[in-house]
Amino acid sequence: MxxxxxxxxxxxxxxxxxxxxxxxxxxCSLHYKSPHELLVATILSAQCTDHRVNQVTLGLFEKYTSPKDFAYCNVSQLSKDVHSCGYHNQKSKSIQGASLKIVEEYGGQVPNNLDELVSLPGVGRKTANCVLGEIYNVPSxxxxxxxxxxxxxxxxxxxxxxxxxxxxxxxxxxxxxxxxxxxxxxxxxxxxxxxxxxxxxxxxxxxxxxxxxx
Incomplete structure (x- = not known):
């Protein structure tokens, strides 16, 4: 029935x-200190455990300390830095692409609405909803x-x-x-x-x- x-x-x-x-x-079990760090960590978490992501971002966020650092970095080096998270080439391109758009179109601030978030390279509903809920307290x-x-x-x-x-x-x-x-x-x-x-x-x-x- x-x-x-x-x-x-x-x-x-x-x-x-x-x-x-x-x-x-x-x-949320991902470690972050800013909206952009959560965005990066969530992109890395696709097909990867949060534990592994946290291990990687521990050093990653010391090396790249702002959206600008990610936006204008050497993407090949970034790919090496996130290699152990899997799908490193695609994830590094997504992180750099999203960061570049955030810097050049949003003044370095991570957008606070779904439409703008999913317009960022490599950001789908899962990542967008994570940022909205955790950072902006938007029910998602x-x-x-x-x-x-x-x-x-x-x-x-x-x-x-x-x-x-x-x-x-x-x-x-x-x-x-x-x-x-x-x-x-x-x-x-x-x-x-x-x-x-x-x-x-x-x-x-x-x-x-x-x-x-x-």
């Missing part, structure tokens, strides 16, 4: 409350691999398309909780709802999850 939207909203509320109680300190959702997988397990969506998932979840969860929700799901995905070996018996939302195996 198909679940009604009303029931889904109630179940979503329960999921959020349970995860918030379990991970009250959940937050970052749809990463944990969100895709767990929201499918919860039957809140039946697609792998990140943009479609984003809009489906916006209709289920309160907008004031959108930013926190992403961090809760990421922490839960790392600790309990692990891709190849989910610990359903230890899961605080197993009674709300149609896919739980107990």
């Amino acid at each position: 198909r679940e009604s939207k009303t029931n889904k909203i109630e179940r979503a509320k329960g999921v959020y409350q349970s995860l918030f109680a379990e991970y009250p300190d959940a937050k 959702m970052v749809i990463d691999t944990h969100m895709v997988r767990i929201m499918n397990l919860l039957k809140f969506t039946h697609t792998k398309d990140a943009k479609k998932i984003e809009f489906e979840l916006m209709a289920l969860f309160e907008y004031k909780n959108w930013v926190k929700l992403t961090h809760l799901i990421i922490d839960h995905g790392r600790a309990v709802c692990i891709a190849r070996r989910p610990k359903c018996g230890a899961c605080v939302i197993n009674e709300l999850c149609p896919s739980a195996v107990i």
Whole structure:
């Protein structure tokens, strides 16, 4: 039997409350000290762990201390500097391209709206929403691999398309909780709802999850 939207909203509320109680300190795990550093770190995080990104940016942000440093750097050297994050050639071009546009068109300030953010080279909705939520406190959702997988397990969506998932979840969860929700799901995905070996018996939302195996 198909679940009604009303029931889904109630179940979503329960999921959020349970995860918030379990991970009250959940937050962005990328290390940064400025909007631009978060932008760079988020670009590097594609297909790479946050732990690895933090290891790389520790030295990277000492070497490149401003958007201008990234904008006018030697992109081949930048590629070497971020090599261990994977896809280093593309990521270095994206970082330099985005930084150049920020410097030359936005006065060195990272834009604070979705349309301008996604106009930056290498910046998609995931990166843009991360910056909007973390820096500018704009209610937004970052749809990463944990969100895709767990929201499918919860039957809140039946697609792998990140943009479609984003809009489906916006209709289920309160907008004031959108930013926190992403961090809760990421922490839960790392600790309990692990891709190849989910610990359903230890899961605080197993009674709300149609896919739980107990």
